[in-house]
Amino acid sequence: MNNLFNNETFVVDSGMLKVGIAGGGVGGMAAAIALQKQGHDVAIFEQAREFGRIGADVNLTPNAVHALDGLGIGDALRRTAARPQSRISRTWDSGEETSRLPMSSAAEEKYGAPQLTIHRADLLAALESQLAKGTIRFSARVTGVEQDEHGPRILFADGSRFDCDLVIGADGIHSPVRRALYGEDSPRFTGLVSYRGVFPREAAPDIPNLDSFTKWWGPTPDLQIVTFPLNLGREIFVFATTGQKDWTDEGWTLPGDIAELRAIYKGFHPEARALLDALTEVTRSALHVRDPMPRWSEGRIALMGDAAHPMVPFMAQGACMACEDAVVLSRAIEGASVETLPRALEAYAAARIPRTTRVQEGSLANDWLKQGGNADWVYGYDAWHALDRAQA
């Protein structure tokens, strides 16, 4: 079989690993930065032809910002991210505020990092700016992985392959790496469809609390509106869900019907409805989940991010968990050799699975901070020292 990825150009110092990462999303790039900082040779294989401005929001709570600050991308993040003042819960009809958690400086003092909300494309650009030139190979569609006594390899749609010391599957909810390790299974449709849109802040300057993360809790769990600032507060992001059993498409660019959305929320408080009125267009995307997995690694191949633990967005932790995974994985393999990698990857999974399982389940339960409560176990997590604690 030919090999289009030119393995020979990699010069691997002794102790340094040659790493192939399937998927150049948030998790794959964060892992690549962490591993390059340790001196490893890393290549990312991304199916997209380039990064477009697809998607909208990414919510980075202090646990994720702390992980990313340690990777050295804090300044790049803060150039475009907004910094929500508080995390507020409100009741759909009365508008009653049922909880308010101070974020921004209060979170920085308590957790060592603020909450940042950022356009996904800006987060990807900030991550990409920290990678060694040429790390990402675009238009590279991974179809599977395999391993034998010579090591693991990534297989591509064009018939080529990439032989390396370590493979990381960061290839999202439909991960071919996961499928190759654990067999065919499909994500489960939740019966919920999400709408996402952004409006310029000046389009609705009179809506209160636009500098905060606010969740409007509906009369039933399928109805909610979440809003927070993006782009240094110049834009306002809006996310809403409805139950729609007959529509299951997950695409990030499919248009939604804004009139239909406004009609569904017509009974909501005027300040919630004003958010939907300020939007001029929305995308629509069905929400899928998988059950937590008992294993994330086999030999020298490991999963991370949505490939390992996709979740519904009701704790806003999907990207945050991928950032934490990247840091813990890199710490787990520090000093590992080809022989000790399988054990190191098992230690990584053992440290992460209990936490991501709890977050997957908590997200599905959809009651996070509804009536207040202690957010420390999520926001106060220190990925840089998680392994020490798990092993203690």
Ligand SMILES: Cc1cc2nc3c(=O)[nH]c(=O)nc-3n(C[C@H](O)[C@H](O)[C@H](O)COP(=O)(O)OP(=O)(O)OC[C@H]3O[C@@H](n4cnc5c(N)ncnc54)[C@H](O)[C@@H]3O)c2cc1C
């Ligand atoms: C295009 C897109 C837009 C998104 N928009 C939003 C949003 O607006 N709001 C939100 O909350 N979340 C969004 N998400 C999801 C969110 O970014 C992730 O849930 C989270 O960041 C976890 O990151 P991840 O790296 O594990 O997975 P992802 O961010 O999903 O990244 C996986 C990467 O793997 C690549 N990939 C998948 N299959 C293959 C393959 N066969 N070969 C090679 N590469 C492959 C994908 O193109 C993608 O770049 C989006 C995801 C994507 C892919």
